[in-house]
Amino acid sequence: MSSEPIERRVSYLGDRLKISRCTICGKEYFEVRDYCSNCGRKSYEKMALADLFFDKGTLELCTLVNEPTNKFTKLESYVYGVISFHNGKIRVPGRLTDQIIKDDKPLDLTSLEGKEVVPRFRRRYMVNKSDVIPTISLAFTFADEYYPHQEYKVIHPTKEYKLPGIVGYGVYSSSFRIQEGGIERAVPYIDEDSMTAAVESGKLALIHAGVDSACVGKVYVGSESNPYAVKPIASKVAQVLKLGKEDEDTQSVDAVDTEFACKAATSMFKDAAALVNYPNTDVEYTMVIGSDNSQAAPRGCPGGELDLFVGYGGAAFLFGKKDVIAEIEGWYSCTSDTPDFWRRDGEPFPMHGGRFTGDPAYFKHVRKAAVKLMDKLHLKPSDINYFVPHQPNPAFPTKVAKDIGFKEEQYKSALIVNKFGNTYSGCSPMGLAAVLDVAKPEELILVVSYGSGAGSDSYVLRTTSQLLEKRERQKMTVRYQAENPHIKYVDYTTYRRLKLGM
Amino acid sequence: MQNCPAIVAVGRTKFGEHYGKEPEKLIEEAWLGASRECGIERKDLQACYISDYFLPITNKLGLEEGFLSELTELHVPMEVTRSFSAALKTACHAIQAGIYDTVLVGGIEKMTDRWDKIRDDLMLLEDPWSYYAGGTPEVNHELMLRAYIKKYGIKGENLEKLNVALAQIAVKNHVNATKNPNAQYQRSITVEQVIKARKSSRKSLGLFDFAPISDGASALILTSSKKAKKTVNNPIYVLSITSATDYLDYPAREDLTHFTATKLAMKKALQTSMVNPAGLQLLELYDQSTVMEMISLEDLGLCQEGTAWKHIYESCQNLQGYYEINGKKIFTNTNGGLKADGNPLGATGGAQIFEVVKQLQGNAGERQLPSDIQPQYGCSLEIEGFGTKSYVSILGRNHS
Numbered sequence: 001m002s003s004e005p006i007e008r009r010v011s012y013l014g015d016r017l018k019i020s021r022c023t024i025c026g027k028e029y030f031e032v033r034d035y036c037s038n039c040g041r042k043s044y045e046k047m048a049l050a051d052l053f054f055d056k057g058t059l060e061l062c063t064l065v066n067e068p069t070n071k072f073t074k075l076e077s078y079v080y081g082v083i084s085f086h087n088g089k090i091r092v093p094g095r096l097t098d099q100i101i102k103d104d105k106p107l108d109l110t111s112l113e114g115k116e117v118v119p120r121f122r123r124r125y126m127v128n129k130s131d132v133i134p135t136i137s138l139a140f141t142f143a144d145e146y147y148p149h150q151e152y153k154v155i156h157p158t159k160e161y162k163l164p165g166i167v168g169y170g171v172y173s174s175s176f177r178i179q180e181g182g183i184e185r186a187v188p189y190i191d192e193d194s195m196t197a198a199v200e201s202g203k204l205a206l207i208h209a210g211v212d213s214a215c216v217g218k219v220y221v222g223s224e225s226n227p228y229a230v231k232p233i234a235s236k237v238a239q240v241l242k243l244g245k246e247d248e249d250t251q252s253v254d255a256v257d258t259e260f261a262c263k264a265a266t267s268m269f270k271d272a273a274a275l276v277n278y279p280n281t282d283v284e285y286t287m288v289i290g291s292d293n294s295q296a297a298p299r300g301c302p303g304g305e306l307d308l309f310v311g312y313g314g315a316a317f318l319f320g321k322k323d324v325i326a327e328i329e330g331w332y333s334c335t336s337d338t339p340d341f342w343r344r345d346g347e348p349f350p351m352h353g354g355r356f357t358g359d360p361a362y363f364k365h366v367r368k369a370a371v372k373l374m375d376k377l378h379l380k381p382s383d384i385n386y387f388v389p390h391q392p393n394p395a396f397p398t399k400v401a402k403d404i405g406f407k408e409e410q411y412k413s414a415l416i417v418n419k420f421g422n423t424y425s426g427c428s429p430m431g432l433a434a435v436l437d438v439a440k441p442e443e444l445i446l447v448v449s450y451g452s453g454a455g456s457d458s459y460v461l462r463t464t465s466q467l468l469e470k471r472e473r474q475k476m477t478v479r480y481q482a483e484n485p486h487i488k489y490v491d492y493t494t495y496r497r498l499k500l501g502m
Numbered sequence: 503m504q505n506c507p508a509i510v511a512v513g514r515t516k517f518g519e520h521y522g523k524e525p526e527k528l529i530e531e532a533w534l535g536a537s538r539e540c541g542i543e544r545k546d547l548q549a550c551y552i553s554d555y556f557l558p559i560t561n562k563l564g565l566e567e568g569f570l571s572e573l574t575e576l577h578v579p580m581e582v583t584r585s586f587s588a589a590l591k592t593a594c595h596a597i598q599a600g601i602y603d604t605v606l607v608g609g610i611e612k613m614t615d616r617w618d619k620i621r622d623d624l625m626l627l628e629d630p631w632s633y634y635a636g637g638t639p640e641v642n643h644e645l646m647l648r649a650y651i652k653k654y655g656i657k658g659e660n661l662e663k664l665n666v667a668l669a670q671i672a673v674k675n676h677v678n679a680t681k682n683p684n685a686q687y688q689r690s691i692t693v694e695q696v697i698k699a700r701k702s703s704r705k706s707l708g709l710f711d712f713a714p715i716s717d718g719a720s721a722l723i724l725t726s727s728k729k730a731k732k733t734v735n736n737p738i739y740v741l742s743i744t745s746a747t748d749y750l751d752y753p754a755r756e757d758l759t760h761f762t763a764t765k766l767a768m769k770k771a772l773q774t775s776m777v778n779p780a781g782l783q784l785l786e787l788y789d790q791s792t793v794m795e796m797i798s799l800e801d802l803g804l805c806q807e808g809t810a811w812k813h814i815y816e817s818c819q820n821l822q823g824y825y826e827i828n829g830k831k832i833f834t835n836t837n838g839g840l841k842a843d844g845n846p847l848g849a850t851g852g853a854q855i856f857e858v859v860k861q862l863q864g865n866a867g868e869r870q871l872p873s874d875i876q877p878q879y880g881c882s883l884e885i886e887g888f889g890t891k892s893y894v895s896i897l898g899r900n901h902s
Contacts, residue, residue, distance in 0.1 A: 010630075010634060014631075014634060029754075030631070030751070030754060061645045061648045061649055061652075061758070062645070062648070063641055063644035063645055063648065063705065063706065064704055064705055065636060065637075065638055065641060066703065066704060066705070067638065067640075067703075068636060068638060069621050069622040069625055069633065069636075069637075069638055070618075070619060070621070070622050071622065072636050075636070078636060080635065080636050080637060080638075080641050081645065082645060082752075082753040082758065083753075090754075091753040091754055092631070092635070092753055092754070093629075093631055093632040093635040093637055093751070093752075093753045094635050094636075095635055095636035103704075107704065109648070113648075113652075124634055125634070125636075134634075136634055136635070138631070138634060138635035138636075139635075
């Protein structure tokens, strides 16, 4: 049983950890308040609203929970405690997430107390499959582990470009991996899904771009694992990231989910770029997110062959005309009705057309989109510095790159499937992010996505000198996440359990 | 207290699991006990004050007054509160105001009917945000203990002593319950058992540190002092009943090591009753956990903050059944406390008052304090939520 109005109110406050501060006496309160309880009536209209979403806190006190209440049983055991912010001016309850606590190892709570923690956006607890999914940011991880604290600072743009391009990006994947068949794949923690990864990657993109979230006019979220059949992820992203100007409890922003298998996000790059280029618009920036908790049936079941390659993660890109780090030089898209991979409504896992997914599907579309765009822009493979193909497995991207005429040094920076698995809608966007993490100014990037069903989008991007300036603002690079010492490896059974979620 | 209200009779059921009984059967049993004791009949009642913490949730029973009316064929005013002390406080006000001279105060809870969801309900009602963050009914007790240990720098040998002292609280309460025929657990436990349970749960507090969930009811008949003297020869007077309130949200409170509400309620209770705190030797404390009993000793001013564990440790070495604090013997939870007597939330406060009344009347049977201890007054502390509300009642054999 759940109550939608209650879930919404708790989410409205808890997803961003909204607080109020009395501008007279400075007392802070968790939740939104019209009055300060110290100052009373004179504080009316003198309460400043803020939130702890981009803050870091301190774990003051903690204890182990190993017999949780009914809605938390899937979390098994976790550390719970009191978390303080702003030097103890405000204290909230919270649980630590991303922890698998083993029964046989002693747990030293004293060593955890006093450590810095970062709020994470997660599912709140278990509900029935038909209910609204409750979320919250009263879940925390240690700032000195996988997910560092990063300040969000709005930086005034200095340069306006003639054409739109990418102004910032963020990649999010969890700290869990499974190692199998010579590759590593990202595994969500049990309270994560495509919605939480979309929000986290969008948050990282805002930090990287230094863009005021109020100036974002539209957000597109591409995913094929939205936990809802009807209800956008984009509305959650817009509300939690406060995209567009805030007007009471709504955001002045357009938000939409898109679906076209693994190209749901890349398809929207041109739309997002076109929108900021529209004359006389107040849309300064647009955000495109590709995020998936890539679905696969268990091994041995129909569609289970996908289980060897699926990953988890999201990538968010901000488009605009100011302080651009990569300009869009051109694009090409192709589509054909080729049913190589699909998921019927109501089915939990997608089906897969076996060998049919190779030549008539992936290779045909990727090759066409790459070659056509290079022809259009009078480019040869050797003119391209980085080639970013969609990566459903480690073999396909290498083969298609070689076929088109790319050398290993042109595509190896983009290969992320070996580290994160196939993140479906997030896959070629994460590959693009990996390249932007290492590219130099004035280099050409060719990114080609592939979506089953089927189609490809290709883009040629030219990096600018501002790429290097912004690089310092992002600690959560693709490499940082791929080679992080805090990665936790899980076995197959745990991987399936975590992936199915709460 | 002007127009001092008096308790002329008390009644209660056994606490524990009453699977076969409807909630109304329990309150009937408690009422009949009290009625028989003083000869007051239901037609004499002018009003009823009933408490239950969450009967509408556990038993899907709203308008509890209605079923009482059916049961008693009474149509007098009836009010429902969430704790026994709250009911008693309201009843006392009515008596003091001269509105009634004979009322029933009762409490009831039926927790085992919802045993599978009870911990979710308890935590959600205690503090929703803590629940949303993953809290359980036990966590705040454990966090308060950690805050206490940190604040007073207790470590090494002293920390071990504190842990033993907390275990001794549970052991003492279980010993007391062996003499209480109404108690949920009428058996002794050992310090080793308490500590072993903590180890197996991998936590600072274990199964034997916490009060159980229970079914049960309690009742008392409250009259004006004038009526009391005509009705029975040993009425017990309510010298004061006070309360104070604190935040729902434990982490947001200023003091994480003590219950501010208890301190405030006690301060007011002493002022109102004009009782000399030095004479307080008989106390019923709200030991939802062993930590709560320890902290409450400090909150009520019986010993200096940060020292209760020491006094408990030193005085419990030979299981004498009392704490010796600064040369004075302090008897707490002679009925077994919430730990062993049971904790049917809405009825718990009634069992505490029941015990103080029986002790003051000298009718506590096997549990009666040693003959050299003849307290003139006793004190009961009831807490709602995790320190969100505290009620302090001071009862006396005489009133001024």
